[in-house]
Amino acid sequence: MRMLIVEDDPLLADGLTRSLNQMGTVIDLATDGASADHMLVSQTYDLVILDLGLPKLGGFEVLANLRRRGGSAGTAPVLILTARDSLEDRVKGLDLGADDYLTKPFDLPELEARVRALVRRGKFGTSPQIVYGRLRFDTIGRRALLDGRPLELSARELSMLETLLLNAGRVVSKEQLAEQVKGWGEEPGPNAIEVYIHRLRKKLESAQVTVRTVRGLGYLLDKPPAG
Secondary structure, three states: OEEEEEOOOHHHHHHHHHHHHOOOOEEEEEOOHHHHHHHHHHOOOOEEEEOOOOOOOOHHHHHHHHHHHOHHHHOOOEEEEEOOOOHHHHHHHHHOOOOEEEEOOOOHHHHHHHHHHHHHHHHHOOOOEEEEOOEEEEOOOOEEEEOOEEEOOOHHHHHHHHHHHHOOOOEEOHHHHHHHHOOOOOOOOHHHHHHHHHHHHHHHHHHOOOEEEEOOOEEEEOOOOOO
16 A cells, blocks of 8 residues: 655644554655655555645645546545645545545644554555455444444454455564554563464454465455456
8 A cells, every 4th residue: 555645744744654654555745736746646555644735836736736647646636734724724635535624733643543544545445344255344334244234353453353344465564563453462572462363363263264474574365356
């Protein structure tokens, strides 16, 4: 998963990068609108976090250019993150094609939740469910279904499964998994992650879902099984 952060405040940009890196993302950073515009021409992103008050080229212009170009790159979800809180600016941003609008100052957990929702929407359409072979994950009800029947998973196992599903076909490190599940009680260490992965594998066997260990890197959920 690759995101572009367009932010000219170095402290905020660094904080956003550190936070979103924990979600298993590759982060590109642009500190002015002209650089962002150029990067959006040459690279396709899973999400763009866009400030409005930018040097060289304003955020509205960057957004308008992105949507005007179209193509696969032009459909990237865009979250406007700005200090401009007027109704006029919010309406203009959404009308130009932004998918969400969040004003500064903001709470980091809310930003992360909005990012996860936009990434899910971009990957799986507007449905709140992720379908992976015979497995169905309800991101709103927070439950997994196998052939329509509930799969008994703990809160941590559910969070780990969601992270693996959102990154299907890509390696997820132990550190990334630990970051996703640390809110459920004490912070788990690398050995605990191995235990949770082992339990998750056993529960997914009947669904023919395989979580592979990539030595030295992390874990990989293969592409969805056919059928």
